[in-house]
């Protein structure tokens with residue numbers, strides 16, 4: 001088994017550690033977290049240091065691959081930390097064994113597919129994406145890097161989600177629609193036409209509520 005280190009020892013990090021171990025491919029080497037004391041215990045592992053310690057720990061053989069477990073509240077930090085180590089340190093791709101992922105799908109480094117997701121033919125998930133529990137992504141849809149899909153998101157066919165967007169729990173996007181970058185959708189939003197202006201969209205059909213996501 002390879003050893004996985006996780007940046008972020010909060011709830012998301014603990015969940016991702018749990019799901020990664022469930023694959024039987026990874027064991028947890030530890031967490032990196034700037035807000036916690038090195039050596040403190042989180043789940044079944046220790047905090048190995050802060051983000052500044054990641055490269056040296058990898059060079060010293062402390063772990064084999066990395067995942068950034070920073071959630072939708074700090075999406076910019078999630079992308080910044082991923083890009084800091086991209087190309088220098090291997091990133092894991094975690095697909096929970098209960099997810100149904102068609103063999104034609106491509107899932108990028110640093111991305112996590114949670115339990116119960118269904119990804120149909122030709123789906124592409126870019127790097128550093130979270131696809132939370134029970135998402136359904138229909139054929140030929142694409143999710144850009146650094147996105148966060150909350151539980152139960154449903155994307156119809158040929159949907160494109162641009163980088164660094166967050167879809168709230170239960171968001172539905174109909175086929176052939178593009179969701180732009182820097183967008184957040186509220187719980188239960190239904191996107192029935194392409195949306196481009198960054199910010200928050202809510203409701204059925206989803207409308208642009210405000211400029212800040």
Ligand SMILES: CC(C)(COP(=O)(O)OP(=O)(O)OC[C@H]1O[C@@H](n2cnc3c(N)ncnc32)[C@H](O)[C@@H]1OP(=O)(O)O)[C@@H](O)C(=O)NCCC(=O)NCCS
Nearest residue numbers: 132150151167168169170185186187188189200202203209
């Ligand atoms: C959309 C959301 C992020 C807004 O939260 P917020 O920034 O605290 O903003 P507010 O609660 O002040 O809501 C702003 C406005 O949007 C409306 N609104 C918020 N959520 C809405 C929703 N899901 N559907 C419809 N309208 C919504 C509010 O009624 C309010 O309207 P008003 O300005 O006319 O009074 C939040 O309500 C939400 O839906 N979060 C989803 C969380 C989620 O998916 N979690 C999963 C994590 S794994």
